[in-house]
Amino acid sequence: MTQSTLVTTSTHQRGGMKKAGVLVGLVLGALFAGFPVIWMALSSFKSNREIFESPPRIITDSFSLDSYITILTDPVKVRFFVNSYVIGLAVTVLTLVVAIFAAYAFSRYEFPFKRVLNVVVISVQAVPPITLLIPYFGLMVTLGLYNTYPGLILTYMVFTLPYAIIMLTGYFNTLPRELDEAVKVDGAGPITALWRILVPLSVPGLVSVGLYTFMIAWNEFLFALTLTRTQDMRTVPIGIQLLMGQHSYEWNEMMAMSVLGCIPILVLFLFFQRYFIGGMTAGAVKI
Incomplete structure (x- = not known):
């Protein structure tokens, strides 16, 4: 050899x-x-007693759907999921609409204080949300939005919009300006160029931002707990926390509700994984 x-x-x-x-x-x-x-x-398929068996068993003989049935047949707990869907979808749609217009302006136009506004957008993204908890509580009470859908939706948009604007601005920057000029030559305006040309080409970025926004709204706990008072306005994370009683915890129901709470995010990610990764990569550029 x-x-x-x-x-x-x-x-x-x-x-x-x-x-x-x-x-x-x-x-x-x-x-x-x-x-x-x-x-x-x-x-989630075990009883509370079986969950704490020692040594623990991965598979139990008494496989049961009781915890899921209890949750799905309880109107109060079902309401938690309805609230999360309503708030999550509303925040996602409104954030995307506002972010598209803002990102288009940042990407295609020069205007006074553009760099200052960029810094403000990035700075808002860097602020720890917990520092804004008390100010937002007072603001929502003053505006009469405490314990309402609009109160939570507007609050969540404050935290989702900066990221959405940054990502979509970066994505629009990767699209050639000649596309806009070609549309203008045909007599169309900038709004037509945005919705008929740029938005369809930006589907991966929009999906990425939409998934991120929905996840933030779906999983948020602190503001949902502080800005709501009654159970008919609580969301899934608060519903899981409410299963912790003063003297006992319903662990199997907590696990079942957690599984049900994971399903929407998991399904969305599995269906849009290709767009999500592509949008994250394309949008991660300097604005």
Whole structure:
């Protein structure tokens, strides 16, 4: 066997070892990240007593859907899901509409204080939400929006709009300006160029921003707890917390409600994963 053949064989072996190491690392990472979710799902089919058995059993003999039936037949708990859907969809749609116009202006026009407004948008994104909790509580009470859909929707938009504007501005910057000029030559205005040309080409970016926005609105806990008072306005995260009683916790129902709460995000991500990754990459440029 020649020296070159030995070198080639050694190189292939090292390459194979590296690939095997990467594969093992990915598998371990997936197990570490996925095990809590799997345990949560399995616990939702057990009774409270079985959840705390020692040693714990992954599969139980008394597989039961009682916790899911209890949640889905309770009008109060179903209302939590309705509220989350209404608020999440409203925040997503309104954020996308406002962000599209703002991003188009930032991308295609020069106007006074443009850089200042860019800095303001980025700064708002950097502010920790908890620092705004008390001011927003007072503002919503003063405006009569406490314990209402509009109160939560407007509050969530404050946190979703900066990211949406930044991402869509970056995405619009990747689209050539010649597209706008071609539409103007045909006699159409900028609004026509935006909705008929740029928006259809920006579907990956819009999907990415929409998924992110919906996830923020769906999972938010702190403001939903502070800005609502009655159970008919509570959302899913608050509903899960309310299952923690003073003397006992309904762990199986908490797990079942958590599983049901994960389903919308999981389904959306599975259907739009390709657009989501592409939109995140294309929009991650300087505005």
